[in-house]
Amino acid sequence: MKVLEILEKIKGTIVTTQIADVEFDGIYAGDLLSHVMGHAKEKNMFLTIMSNMNTIAVASLLDLPVIVLAEDVQPTKDMIQKAEEEGIMIITTTKNVVEVIRHIYAE
């Protein structure tokens, strides 16, 4: 799945600037980083409300190409910079985690 195919569905805003579109394969939703470390699969979208530098570190280590911050949680400038260095896209949305998943998989 491509991010641009689902961006409108989840009313998302891409806050990083370097990558126009990203391919992802499935979603891992979670906020406790050790659970994410233990269970997320390469290329998953990382859907979370946990917004700090460790969110980027986990995504980078696991090769998760896109982070979606739900419930209008915003990243810091440092996070955006780090994500861009690591080639990771960050999207923000006012929708909650369940709504994001429903909208992505809605027919």
Add this chain to the structure above:
Amino acid sequence: MGRITGEFAIEAMDLENAGNVSSFIKKTLIQEGIAKPIVKRVSIAIYEAEINVVIHSYGGVCKYEIDDEKIFVRFQDTGPGITDIEQALQPGFSTANNQAIYYGFGAGMGLMNIKNASDEFHISSSPKGTTLDITIYSK
């Protein structure tokens, strides 16, 4: 590739920089052409161990050694130690403080993740400090 070694200091409660060691080692392994599934296991193990030193210890060091057969990493901190290692290994058991929890840690899965990702895993602890040895074979 020969033998690559290095050492990092890890500061207690430096949550913003946590992940730097694992990130550096991951990049080194990719440069050395180590297979992706191995890189992933090393990344998971080292990240979790690094976080443990940051959130649970007074600070410590990470030494790594990469050769043609394996990746060996030793984390050594200066205390206060783990009271009951068996208990600390139980999924869900955590002594993380509120600040660590605020950053998304404290799931009580760290040591389990390290053990699952490692081929060899040794931990010893006293009030003077904890030493964790992780070996992952690359062949």
